[in-house]
Structures are given as C-alpha cells and as structure tokens.
Amino acid sequence: MTRLLLPLEHHHDSADLGEDALLVRLKKLPRRVQQVFLLNRLDQLSFAAIAQRLDIGAPTVERHMGQVLQAALPVRSASSTAAAQWYVRLQSPDITASERIDFRRWLDAAPEHLHAFHATELRWRNLLAPARQLGDGHWYRQAWAGVSLGGCSVALGLGLAAALAIGFWS
Structure with a gap:
C-alpha cells in the first residue's frame, strides 16, 4: 500500500497495540486472510496481483485486508x-473517482475522521514487524497455503483419506 497522508515522521499513539499483541491478533485470523495480508505487506503485491495469484476475486482480497485492519484496531469506534x-x-x-470524492467528503466532515485515518495509516506501518514474524519461512507464498481445515492442511487430509481408502480396499 502506498503512503496516503502521514508524513514520514510520526508520533506513536499510546492506545496502539504492541507488536506482540498485534502478532497474536494476526495469528487468530483465518489462514487465507493471513496469506493475502502477507503477500500485500511483505511482497508488496497489489490487490489485483494477489487476486490473480490466488485465483480469488479482488473484492475478496479487499475484504480480507479489511479483516486485518479491523483485527489490528486497538479500540473500535465508528470512525x-x-x-x-x-x-x-x-x-x-x-x-x-466518485468514491475518492466521497472519501474526501468523509475525511473533511469531522476532525475525528482525519485523526482516525492517520491512526489507521500508522497502524498499517506498525504491522510490518509482526508481518515479518508471521511470514517467517515464506509459507504464504505457496498457492495452497491459505487452504486449511482446522489447522490441518488439505494435502495432509487428502493423503490420510487415500491411505484409509487403500487400506479399506486391500
């Protein structure tokens, strides 16, 4: 994602979560959401590139990225x-273009909107270190990495099913 409003120098908000707390929250997200986030944050792939790589729709990528930012919110408010x-x-x-105009209107409508947007940009920047920890080993670059069943990969589940089927028919 590109820098939108914040200058390079910024002050940390005391209400922000620490890196450890952010990492815990990120690990609680579904595996596919984590994968989309890491492809964007660490590999700097665009939403379109992620959608193409994972064979999912751009709205799905957008929804997953929204889930990441919502999980990183220290305090939830409407703004x-x-x-x-x-x-x-x-x-x-x-x-x-009309959505960009709507955004500008929303931003200008109340001072807390501008503050909330700046806090969101800062939150995004603060997700880099936890993302590096979460993406350790580059597991997220595998096409199948986001598919899991209760933490067990689909490949392992299919292998077990095949082994049982072979044993059953023998």
Whole structure:
C-alpha cells in the first residue's frame, strides 16, 4: 500500500497495540486472510496481483485486508472502523473517482475522521514487524497455503483419506 497522508515522521499513539499483541491478533485470523495480508505487506503485491495469484476475486482480497485492519484496531469506534474501510478501499484497483470524492467528503466532515485515518495509516506501518514474524519461512507464498481445515492442511487430509481408502480396499 502506498503512503496516503502521514508524513514520514510520526508520533506513536499510546492506545496502539504492541507488536506482540498485534502478532497474536494476526495469528487468530483465518489462514487465507493471513496469506493475502502477507503477500500485500511483505511482497508488496497489489490487490489485483494477489487476486490473480490466488485465483480469488479482488473484492475478496479487499475484504480480507479489511479483516486485518479491523483485527489490528486497538479500540473500535465508528470512525476507526470507517477509516480502516476507507484505507483498504483506497488501495483497491476498483475504486472510482466518485468514491475518492466521497472519501474526501468523509475525511473533511469531522476532525475525528482525519485523526482516525492517520491512526489507521500508522497502524498499517506498525504491522510490518509482526508481518515479518508471521511470514517467517515464506509459507504464504505457496498457492495452497491459505487452504486449511482446522489447522490441518488439505494435502495432509487428502493423503490420510487415500491411505484409509487403500487400506479399506486391500
């Protein structure tokens, strides 16, 4: 994602979660959501490139990225939730000119909107270190990495089913 509003130098908000807490929250997200996030954050792939690589729709990529930002919210409020939604939407290749105008109107409507959007940008920056830990080993680059059944990979499940079927028919 590109820098939108914050200058390079910024102050940390005391309400933000620490890196360890962010990592815990990220690990609780579904595996496919983690994969989409890591492809974007670590490999810097666009939403369109992620959608193509994983053979999913761009709206699905957008929804997954929204889930990541919502999980990273230290405190949920209407403004922070809307700011996270706008932040993700602004990165989408499907955003229209009228949506950009709507965003600007939302941003200018109240001072807390601007503050919430800046906090969202800062939150995004603070997700880099936990993302590096979460993506250790580059597991997320595998096409099948986001598919799991209760933490057990589909490949392992299919292998077990095949072994049982062979044993049954022998």
